Amino acid sequence: MANPETRVMPGRGPEAAPAPITVILNAAAGARDKAAIGRRLAALFRDHGVAAEIHLIERGAEAAGWARRAVAAGTGVVVAGGGDGTVSSVAAVLAGTSVPLGVLPLGTFNYFARNLGIPLDLEDAVHTLVHGRVISVNLGELNGRLFVNTSSLGLHSRILTEAERYKARLGRRRWVAVVSGIRTVLQPHPLFSIRLGVGATVTAYRTPLVFVGNNRLQAAQFDQRAGTCLDAGQLSLYVMHPVGRWGLLRLVLKALFRRAADSPGLDLLCLQEGWIETPRRILSVSLDGEVVPMRSPLHYRVRPAALRVIVPAGEAGAVPPE
Template identity: 45%
Template sequence: SVNAVASTLLADPHCESALGVLPLGTLNHFAKDLNIPLTLDEAIANIATGRKLRVDSGEVNGAPFINNSSLGLYPDIVREREKQQARLGRGKWLAFTWAAMGALRRYPFLRVRLSIDGKEHWRRTPFVFIGNNEYLMSGLDIGKRSTLTDGQLSLYVCHRTGRLGLLRLALHALFGRLREAHDFDVLTCSEIHIETHKKRMRVATDGEVNLMQTPLHYRIRPASLTVIVPQVADPQAPSTSEPGLLDKLLGEN
């Protein structure tokens, strides 16, 4: 839902509206990475009192994303999860678990050619993950971003590994040694071209899966989206969390 609203704002290069985020999603990655409060009352107050910040967005073949995009295992899992939800009436997380188990049994590989900064890289991989700015890939902070304003895409590609290799990579990540893994590529760049023998393939953008024509062209769009984020903390400022603040902002007694 955040992507849908952000996409509307990004479609107009002259748009001056700012995006106010309410943390009503499943994981709220975008809100967390921008330090937006995760309680609804505080998030509403942030929209009223916060500051505007221009952040980056990513794009693949013209389709914007604010968190990440991926190929391979994850789009297959999401597609199967949606089938199970519709056909069997399973809850989202139960359907996701069964879909993930099925994908790991099949364990399909992609053969892709990555063109980055004038260099080509061939990879046979179960997944390709592209982030809007760099994701932390180690320890308990894995999957978080420290900034959305560096103007870079991050690329993560696992290769030459099977199911046990994925487990080994997970352990590397847990102990902060993922960048040392020989079967895992990590880099940042502003543009990525991805070619494959398939004419169309499933691509996930912020959790939504669509069929796209290949080749895929990823690029970063620096400072393309205005978001309302919390004010910079001032130790001398009075607390804004006193009882009744939200009521005052909403004009209620």
């Protein structure tokens, strides 16, 4: 494309006609200087001869609004620049549309990008956006809200809530998540009662944790059997047995340090659609790391091939190293 125009714009309102690629860059994600990354992105897109409009936003909550405006304006690609929360917000807008999602993995863990083999290096990620191919991926849905990676309730939601408190004081670094996770697990943790319905089967549990996975890489940190469900186009749902705090600590440490292992303390169900009912009417549930209030019963289902994503043009399935 001759004379490509690349603009780095603050996220305060659309100020120009949309370009073929719209980049939503979350300044709050990760620990890097997003203004400097924005300038570098502008140069990288120019080098590829591609017109891109880069919007620097200050809060992840703004991402969905910018994605909706981009789709309405007819942009060709919407790129989420940030962590999994930013990716999830943009993906929920693009689901069911013909507009593909591009990813610049700039967060702490980047599970979505790593699971699809999207490079973590900025220059390689831009190359993928320009020269990659588009595939369709499944999404999970909970009570009408979409998620790309995981949903959970119980202990995992408490770990995420505490991690956000630590990160607000100490920064969004991996070691902060590890320390806060260990501290939370060593505190007393309540069990809660659930009734889990899958088809005509209803099972009662007392558990500290329910974890629903749509991402092989992240779900496998809890249990290596995750691929059994995901390969069949289903969600992997784990229910934890009541265990002592040291058993919990071992499992959480394996997850935090990415050491996948089969766990005898977890029941696994493959889920196309199902529901979870609890005595409590309102529950704190995590969706891709964001803890939100949800009304019981919780209705989970798969949205098959709901999202189009740009991935590297070569072989699929490789997870880039860190």
